[in-house]
Amino acid sequence: MLVVEDDPHIRDLVVLHLQLEGLTAVAAGDGATGLRLAKADPFDLLILDVMLPQLDGVTVCRAVRRESLNGDVPILMLTARREESDKVLGLESGADDYLTKPFGIREFIARVRALLRRRPSRAPGHAAAVVAGGLTVDPARRHARLQDREIELTAHEFDLLYLLATNRGIVFSRDALMQKVWGDDTHITERSVDTLVKRVRRKIEQDPADPKFVLTVWGTGYKFADV
Numbered sequence: 001m002l003v004v005e006d007d008p009h010i011r012d013l014v015v016l017h018l019q020l021e022g023l024t025a026v027a028a029g030d031g032a033t034g035l036r037l038a039k040a041d042p043f044d045l046l047i048l049d050v051m052l053p054q055l056d057g058v059t060v061c062r063a064v065r066r067e068s069l070n071g072d073v074p075i076l077m078l079t080a081r082r083e084e085s086d087k088v089l090g091l092e093s094g095a096d097d098y099l100t101k102p103f104g105i106r107e108f109i110a111r112v113r114a115l116l117r118r119r120p121s122r123a124p125g126h127a128a129a130v131v132a133g134g135l136t137v138d139p140a141r142r143h144a145r146l147q148d149r150e151i152e153l154t155a156h157e158f159d160l161l162y163l164l165a166t167n168r169g170i171v172f173s174r175d176a177l178m179q180k181v182w183g184d185d186t187h188i189t190e191r192s193v194d195t196l197v198k199r200v201r202r203k204i205e206q207d208p209a210d211p212k213f214v215l216t217v218w219g220t221g222y223k224f225a226d227v
Contacts (some may be wrong), residue, residue, distance in 0.1 A: 006046050023112075031056060050077055152203075153203065163177070171223045174221050
């Protein structure tokens with residue numbers, strides 16, 4: 001996995017505890033180096049500090065999501081800021097989780113384990129692709145296609161879209177989506193669900209403000225259009 005952190009003490013501590021977990025870690029001290037490494041080699045997990053020299057973590061995160069090599073790899077962002085707006089910005093940039101400094105090592109390792117558990121496909125290995133209104137959601141390849149355009153999705157984006165698309169017309173509450181997409185991660189909030197839906201809509205909807213696939217059911221949650 002790739003650790004991009006400019007504070008050498010935090011970087012060394014993170015790498016050490018990842019190694020104690022039996023994980024191999026590659027470290028970088030600035031955003032430009034981190035992005036170069038992310039473009040060159042595949043990783044199972046990316047750990048990005050938000051405040052980085054040269055390129056900040058949000059910029060790196062967005063660039064990684066545009067790259068097919070690590071486009072769907074889980075990303076954990078580390079931030080010294082506690083404001084909700086900063087956390088939402090990190091999630092909207094494509095991160096799967098965030099951790100506010102200072103953090104405990106036990107919590108850090110728990111977050112890492114949770115993200116790594118999500119890495120394998122949750123969809124049945126031989127499940128058929130879902131086709132609806134020109135949108136194809138393929139569980140075998142874990143990607144989507146709209147007409148002839150390939151759509152790169154993060155792990156959470158795919159899980160959400162596949163869940164809704166395979167249950168067309170069924171309304172899922174935010175609590176239900178939290179359980180099915182994130183499992184037992186108690187730090188996830190309903191705002192996280194809304195942020196994830198916004199990210200999916202930006203990728204699959206012609207007009208995200210007037211969605212045709214992922215619909216809002218006011219006061220309840222979301223559903224996939226029965227098309």
